[in-house]
Amino acid sequence: MTGRGRGSDQGADAIVGVSERSLFASTAPLPTAPASPPALRPGDQPLPAGIDTPVTVSKTGPVVRLRRHLGRLSPSGIRASLAYAATLELDRGIAFLLVPVFLALGVISYFSLAAEPGFVQPIAITVFLTVCAVVSRSWPRTHLCFIAALLCALGVLAAKIETWRAGTRMLGSEIATQVTGRVVSMDQMETGRIRLTIDVTSTARPKLRYAPERVRISAVKIPAGVRAGSLVSGYARLLPPTGPVRPDSYDFSFDSYFSGIGASGFFMGTPRLVAVADNDAPLLARLSSSVENARQDIADHIRSRVGGAEGEIAAALMVGVRAGIPDEINEAMRRTGIYHIISISGLHMALVAGTVMMLMRGAFALFPDFSSRRPVKKYAAAVALFSIAAYLVISGIVVAAERSFIMLAVMLVAVLFDRAALTMRNLAISALAVIAVSPHEVVGPSFQMSFAATAALVGAYAGWADHRAGKARPPPPKRSPLGFLIHRFLLAAGGLAMTSIIAGSATTLFAVWHFQRVSPLSLFANLAVMPIVSVVMFLSVAAALLMPFGLDWPALYLMGKGLTAMIAISAWISEFSPVDAVGLISRHSVLMVTVALIIATMATTWLRLTAIPFALAGLLSVSDTRTPDVLISEDARLVALPVGGGELAVSRARPNGFTVDNWKRALKSETIVLPEAFGTGDGQFDIFDPAQLPAGAPFYCLSGLCMARHPAGAIIAYVEDRKDTWKACGYANLIVVNDATGYDACHDPMVLVVTKRQLARNGSAAIFFDHQSSTAPAEIQFAVDRPYRPWHEQRKFSREARGLLPYQKPEKPDAVPAQ
Template identity: 25%
Template sequence: MNGYIAYNLKKEWHNLILWAPVLQGAGILVYFSLSFEPNLTTIILIFLLVLSLFAVIVFYYRKYLILLLIIALLFLGFISAVIKTRLTSTHTINQKIYVKNIIAKVKEINKKGSYEQLLLSEVQNISKIGNIKITVRTKVEENVDIGDRVTLSAVLFPPNIAPAEYSYDFARISYFQKISAVGFATSTVTLYQKANSKKFHEYIESFRQYIYSNLQKNMNKLHANITAALLIGKKDGIDKNVMNVIRNAGIAHLFVISGLHLAFVSNLFFLLFRNAFALSETITLKYNIKKISATICIVPTIFYLLITGMQISAQRAFIMVTLVVIAVLLERKYNSLTSIAFAAFGILLFQPESILKPSFQMSFSAVLALIASYQISTEKLPTGKTIKYFISILLSSTVASLATMTYTIYNFNYISIGGVVTNLVAIPIITLLTIPMGIIYVILIPFKFEWLISGAIEYSIDVVLRLSEKVANVKYSTLYVHSIYPAAVIIITIGLLWLCLWQRSWRFWGLVIIAIGIFIGIFYQIPDILVVSNNAATQENDGLLYSLTKKNRNFISVAWAKQNGQLKALHYKNYNREDKRLSCDDFGCIYRSAGKSVLIAYKQESIVQNCDKIDLVIQLNKFIYPVCNTSVIRYDDLEIYGTHSIWLSSKKIKIKRIRSDRPWHLSGLNAFIQHRKAELA
């Protein structure tokens, strides 16, 4: 076996560089998987010690050089995540607060359905606070723009931690976005001071807002919001029901700024500049207008990247497009796999937290799979151009869907079966009509001729939406799937990388690795009990999740249900049936499974009655309870540590809680410690 691996590695020595960002990413994942915050000095000393040891070994045995490089790349990923966390150092509020007449600078303005959402920075009247995200259901004065200072009163909350074990952790995302608090305005947002001058990023954001406002003037609200999402990455304005239709129809990937957008902009300006230079015979004969045009077209491409909001997928696309230009300038052959590896390495170096985002996972997996499958699809497709085009769409859609399916399930708990059909129509319309016309629309805005093509853009969107609605309404076009283990996701990812990065036949061992990951993922065990301070749900004999409260439609309950492969948690109609695991009275409920029993207590009387009969007590209301030798999850624990997931087996009761002692969760823990000290005092 060692000989087989050594032989193939020798033959594919030139492809080893492609694994550099993989090792870098592994180091980042190790950092984020820790339950504690590592000491930077200790980590550096350990690394220097290990590196020195291996350096001595490599000096005598050159064949171990590869191990030295592996360690260096793993450490690079780990230390970049540590440093980024330390440099970010966001101070988060630890409790609900009321603020009156605060003054802050407007950083972003987003439409969110029928109301607006503001991102405010440089907040005055509150000490040690970074950005705050405010929902405005009252009113924002019309003349408020990016960079202006506004005054308002608001209710602020700490950013929400994840509602379930593998859910989107807004607290962690907010930490790296330097968001210290979220909340809602209780007064009109009024202009305090108009900006005399703006910073560069404020000019860019102002232009994004100008494009968005222009779209709202020339199109109806639905089409304007969809066009804004397609062109400049402003998705928040899209109606929730419409977005659900788009997701269920399997075309949500078209609403991500990607290589299609950046390549179109780059190619458009390349052709414009090249044809303009070609008008002069002197310039054409004296200079290489191809190289000059390729260099200049980077400028509008960078500008477009900035007005899209610098999404991860757009950053990846920009890096890859730039490498194409560099290949033209150096007269070298462009290598797609090397460019995607370079893009991943660069993004992870400066934004290590991005590896945990669905946009990074799905963008890179889809593009990598498409690049790897390209040679097969081009060599074996029919010769007819039209037939070849639509078959290539079908194949690319299928390949991309399969490559991203694991991350879709892990992050969103669904699979869109109808997406393959929808993409056959949607991809040609969006890629050949909507996006090119939209980019031309933006270019025409300064000349006041953009309204000429707004109708054509709206029509193309209507066709895609009508098809999406029909596909989304077909039974079983969308399947809801329970969560899978992170270990399964990592194994499947390794399999995908093995399949796509190697070139020889041993690459197909990646299919075996993927199969192992799928097998592990299938057997994920859903928690028997999920509980937070104001909500609880239990799994019944039918495998479905039932809510103990009437809050089965709130954010937490929906997140729990989705991780169990349900649209929403069900309600108990009868708590005391023999076929149910749960039985209740006026004071609380007892849940029985695998020979264990858990008391969910609403009142202290329930603990008095059942203290010696159960294995675990969950205090679901704030009350003083009697001394009980049984293990207890206190109400304060639920408030501070968030959702508790509980698994019951004949051997033990396993409990996992969401909040950790990492920096993005630390404010809640500090509040908990202060509260405990006050109680003891």
């Protein structure tokens, strides 16, 4: 009795000495107290000496094992396994990883609302959920649900606060006025024009009562001596921020609102230099101007040393000035999937940090006594952190670079505190920082693609490390120097290929959703270009270090040669790249794949298998969306419809290039078909015979009226003057009136009339015909819903939205001759 009691106490002590995490993280049986051997049952063999457990001889062993497996598949077994896996995931810290996920869900919910909420609702909901979370601490499952809901409410509140804090004044209508302001930045465009970002100080002729605080205006040329901080003045035509070029596409008003840009336009002449920046400017403005001028000086120096398109790309890589890169090079890089090289982001920050750490570790290795006594790795990480902070400032603090800096800063700080640098926890901290600073970035392509790629890479790396940790590896075989180099090259190429495959797979659906394009040859392009880019970034760091001493010319020269090779490779691969336009995809498919990506990268138990049904559901629902039959621009000047054979018919001879490119990708079209003159009649309307319009034909125009027939049989009419609307009422299914004073002159429910005033209020439109019945009325979907959100409020103030014609200056009366 005494021995059995002492054994039980020892077993209890063993259980108490085991940590809670090790209990959940290990699948080994828990330590238990030794028990007395049970009595023999019929069929049991006598126990050999030293064996405490009876050996049962059973003829039904496979049946018992089958019953055991079936028992695990029973509802009770599944619930037990699910509870155990969920507990293990919580013990491993998945709750913290899900914090930015629920915050981002709240941000997305806010920007998806149909109407702008006030502060009362989100604050009240947040307070209520906080109270519920505190009260429910005794019920763990309910408590977790309230915490998740509270995080979503905090995401909504954070987005609301950012929207209120931005408060950008947006120009409501096109107008010409005298603009005077302080130059914030300057960009040399590829076309030769100079784009100025100006903080407006005053307007005149006319004086704007609700003038935007910051505008972006281009000029053919500017006076010598104009720099950031200079005060300039000139007569300019200002345009309000535009909305999406089609429903569910990128909203430029949204971006302008959170960037603080209230209008854009162009100078009607050369602006004049009013004064040079002086000490009257705020301190922050003077510091910003100094940094901007330093950027421009460095960019000019790089262009003078390297020259050509290579110089523009080198300036983009080093200081983020990329407006001067030729369009054909930009397009070639987009088609080959290497355009991310141009935008300063995580790749550039990582290469700079890695290069600096490598140089610092190499320098410390020259002093072995110092290196053996000091944490030189932490010193190198601190210098790398300072380097990428300087790189962020000199690159203009663009959003992508800011987000990448936060991510790398978290990893480098983890090195300083002896923590693992590349973990999902650090990625979650980075996401929290970005959401706290700029919640609106969550709904943008840059945030989504960046974090999707990083999460996939971190998750894959962790999974591969876990896989290798449990296997014994033999010592590497001895190789010759040549064999060693070949082996290392193949390992590097294989790692780069897997990195491209993983990151590309994680971001493909987001790229299709936002840009309607993919790069089929991106893997080959990245394999060919990334070694060159690595060398180029190393040379850029060397050039930056040598530039203050005037010794940067060798690094810049070699950098230019590397960029020449990169341009040639991208152009060559682009020629063989198939058409990259893939059309529209379903929003539900993106949501399903996002959920699958979150589960697959964050879960560590068998629960990650639950990502498979979400991924399959997302992939199977990719095509579950309606493709528009007709697209109409928000200014009512352009109408387009696919006519088959990869062709897109447009209503104007000189359409807007950016809009048409977006429509071509959305409608999977390769070429555009310009309108043609109808017949050779005498200008009378009676020569227009709808029967003469073949299905899928381009627009035929005559006397202010253009007509086309959709392949489904519907007839589309486009008129410039509302007085011509009645001419198409008899046979057109859709009539677009490019006249703000226009109205529905047909009064026929089977004829859809879209006016310029409607488009000015509600943005661009997509038209859907019923392909089963040519007599069914068409459906219309606008890009902007009402009531307006803050970034669309300016739409209701335009002359077109109020049904007014464009403003025209009154003619001066003729001078009365002197008597």
